[in-house]
């Protein structure tokens with residue numbers, strides 16, 4: 009898999025079973041609502057998933073989603089703190105989007121915590137816009153979700 013911003017430091021890859029423990033660690037470090045290793049493994053088996061690896065094979069990012077109708081729903085995405093702002097998240101979104109397009113999806117949608125401004129800026133850069141809000145969608149802490157959506161064929165720079 010290629011992306012214009014990939015380089016020798018990291019690359020996208022298909023996840024191995026053993027990668028989901030590392031993904032769960034990234035999730036905890038990023039304070040995301042916990043899914044955990046078992047749920048990731050199960051979701052990846054039924055949906056779409058990719059990891060980013062460092063040159064020594066460590067997982068430094070992951071994305072997981074599923075297709076519902078003509079829409080790619082992104083379930084979770086995280087990049088290790090020390091690997092952020094290097095294009096890893098953009099590459100994961102673009103590559104999962106390409107896989108979903110190949111399966112007929114035309115839009116992408118996701119929920120993001122209302123307080124997660126960094127992720128909202130990131131998704132805007134991926135071509136998504138806020139299209140709705142879900143009250144008290146998240147737990148620990150309870151918080152609204154913003155629903156963001158966009159076309160799969162545009163804006164993923």
Ligand SMILES: CC(C)(COP(=O)(O)OP(=O)(O)OC[C@H]1O[C@@H](n2cnc3c(N)ncnc32)[C@H](O)[C@@H]1OP(=O)(O)O)[C@@H](O)C(=O)NCCC(=O)NCCS
Nearest residue numbers: 038085086087092093094095096097098126127129130133
């Ligand atoms: C959101 C996240 C996945 C972005 O991953 P990333 O690899 O850093 O993203 P990229 O390097 O591809 O960023 C692309 C662009 O998005 C925007 N962006 C990314 N992080 C941003 C931030 N913290 N603040 C503002 N804009 C940001 C910038 O425009 C960036 O381009 P630039 O670096 O040239 O300015 C990452 O910050 C992360 O894992 N956060 C914690 C987990 C999380 O919140 N996941 C989303 C759950 S819904």
